[in-house]
Amino acid sequence: MSRRKKIQDAEELDLVPIMNLVTILIPFLLMASSFVTLAVIDSTLPAIGQPQQVEQDPDDKPPLMLSLMITNMGITVAGADAVLFPEGAPELAEGEDRPPTIPCPGSECASLEDYDVLELTRILGQIKDEYPDDENVILVPESRIPYETIVKVMDHSREDVDSKNADGAARTLFPFVVIAGGAE
Amino acid sequence: MALKKAKRDADAGGLSITSMMDMMTIILVFLLKSYSTDDISVAASDDLVLPVSTTMVKPSLAVNLVVTRSLVVVDGVEVLRLTEEADEENPGEMLVAVPDDEKKGQLITRLYDRLLEKAEDSKQLAEMTASEEHEFKGRILMQCDKNLPFSVIREVMYTAGQAQFSEFRFVVYQGT
Numbered sequence: 001m002s003r004r005k006k007i008q009d010a011e012e013l014d015l016v017p018i019m020n021l022v023t024i025l026i027p028f029l030l031m032a033s034s035f036v037t038l039a040v041i042d043s044t045l046p047a048i049g050q051p052q053q054v055e056q057d058p059d060d061k062p063p064l065m066l067s068l069m070i071t072n073m074g075i076t077v078a079g080a081d082a083v084l085f086p087e088g089a090p091e092l093a094e095g096e097d098r099p100p101t102i103p104c105p106g107s108e109c110a111s112l113e114d115y116d117v118l119e120l121t122r123i124l125g126q127i128k129d130e131y132p133d134d135e136n137v138i139l140v141p142e143s144r145i146p147y148e149t150i151v152k153v154m155d156h157s158r159e160d161v162d163s164k165n166a167d168g169a170a171r172t173l174f175p176f177v178v179i180a181g182g183a184e
Numbered sequence: 185m186a187l188k189k190a191k192r193d194a195d196a197g198g199l200s201i202t203s204m205m206d207m208m209t210i211i212l213v214f215l216l217k218s219y220s221t222d223d224i225s226v227a228a229s230d231d232l233v234l235p236v237s238t239t240m241v242k243p244s245l246a247v248n249l250v251v252t253r254s255l256v257v258v259d260g261v262e263v264l265r266l267t268e269e270a271d272e273e274n275p276g277e278m279l280v281a282v283p284d285d286e287k288k289g290q291l292i293t294r295l296y297d298r299l300l301e302k303a304e305d306s307k308q309l310a311e312m313t314a315s316e317e318h319e320f321k322g323r324i325l326m327q328c329d330k331n332l333p334f335s336v337i338r339e340v341m342y343t344a345g346q347a348q349f350s351e352f353r354f355v356v357y358q359g360t
Contacts, residue, residue: 015201022208029215038224038234040243040325040353045345141334144271144279148330150337151235151356161238179352181338 041154043177046138064131066174067138068120070145070153072108074100075115077123112149117156124173125160137174140181150179224248224355226327231255235330236359243355246323247302251340253280253329258298266336280332282339292343299324299347324349 069076078101102119109115128134137157141150154177159170224243226234231252250257256264264286268278282292306320324344328337341352 015205019201019205019208022205022212026208026211026215029212029219032220033215033218034220034225035218036226037358038226038243038355039237039239039358040241040355041237041239042241043352043354045341045350045352143333143335143338144273145334146330147328147332147334147337148235150334151237151330151354155238158239179338179341181342 041151041177043154043179046178046180064127064134065138066124066127066131066134066136067140067180068153068157069100070115070139070141070149071100072104072142072145074103074109075120075153077101077120077127079127109149112146112152115149115152117152120153121156121160121162121173124157125163125171128171128173135172135174136176136178138178138180141179224325226355232327232329233331234327234355234357237356238360239356239358241353243325243353244323246325246353247299247306247349248325248327249299249340249344251326251328251332251336253332256292256295256340258295258302261298263298264292264294280336282336287339290339290342291346292339295340295343296347299344299349303348320348321351322349323351323353325353325355327355 063080065080067078069078102116104114139150157173158175159172161170163171165171231254248259254266255262266280267283269281271277271279286292286294310318310320
């Protein structure tokens with residue numbers, strides 16, 4: 001009887017040293033843990049200097065020079081005119097401003113959600129079909145456009161998450177973003 | 185009788201650590217999972233809320249330029265304070281801006297001096313170590329508040345460009 005009691009006593013583990021260890025580990029790990037993941041978007045400044053004259057083969061397509069103008073009225077997709085309007089730019093009445101390619105609902109975007117970025121991705125997808133080798137896009141935001149909107153436009157011009165490549169990855173559109181001076 | 189009561193008290197005083205150990209083990213595993221050794225850290229505050237992006241590019245070490253709604257900070261040192269000006273186009277609304285006396289055209293003079301110093305330091309380090317790892321590539325990490333108007337970011341980018349930093353890495357929260 002007394003032997004069995006002795007065995008039972010011996011089985012009790014002393015957890016206090018482990019508790020000490022864990023108590024020291026927890027503050028250390030709390031300091032070093034991150035609950036949000038950070039990432040970066042690469043961008044460069046536009047090149048400064050004289051434009052270089054490149055001999056162009058007449059059979060070659062003219063350069064795309066894709067640029068996205070972001071204003072509070074919407075997003076205008078532009079390029080070298082001859083490219084995006086092969087038949088010539090559409091006629092506008094005198095004094096009429098050309099409306100943005102992707103206008104805001106109610107003529108002005110009050111918040112980030114008002115920009116129709118899915119439509120932007122669709123249009124850029126069409127341009128990418130025509131120019132599969134082009135990878136640059138120039139962003140030209142208006143002065144008061146919030147930084148968040150610029151990041152959202154960058155995201156939707158970089159890749160099309162809805163259409164997948166053969167390997168299952170999102171289709172790459174125009175991954176190299178250059179931010180230009182912007183419209184006043 | 186009194187002896188029995190004393191024994192009962194002693195039994196009740198013994199602490200059961202097992203349940204606490206369970207809890208600690210769960211917390212420990214959770215913290216180990218979220219342990220990270222990122223090169224950069226963000227001091228989130230009301231003035232600095234980064235935007236969310238779908239980019240997957242991991243950040244690497246570079247000069248850290250933080251632009252909050254009230255401050256511009258380079259590598260942890262405050263360089264200048266931003267002001268809020270009345271928005272001319274939207275009466276009643278305020279717009280964050282760089283004070284006029286801190287600017288020469290679009291160049292923010294104090295920020296330019298500080299960044300130029302950083303660029304020179306990086307170049308000296310590259311010369312002394314003669315290693316490719318420390319080579320000056322003009323990279324700069326930009327942490328900007330999501331509500332900042334582009335006018336402020338443009339001036340900061342222009343100034344950084346003049347101080348030989350031309351590769352910008354905008355730090356964002358990764359999201360879907």
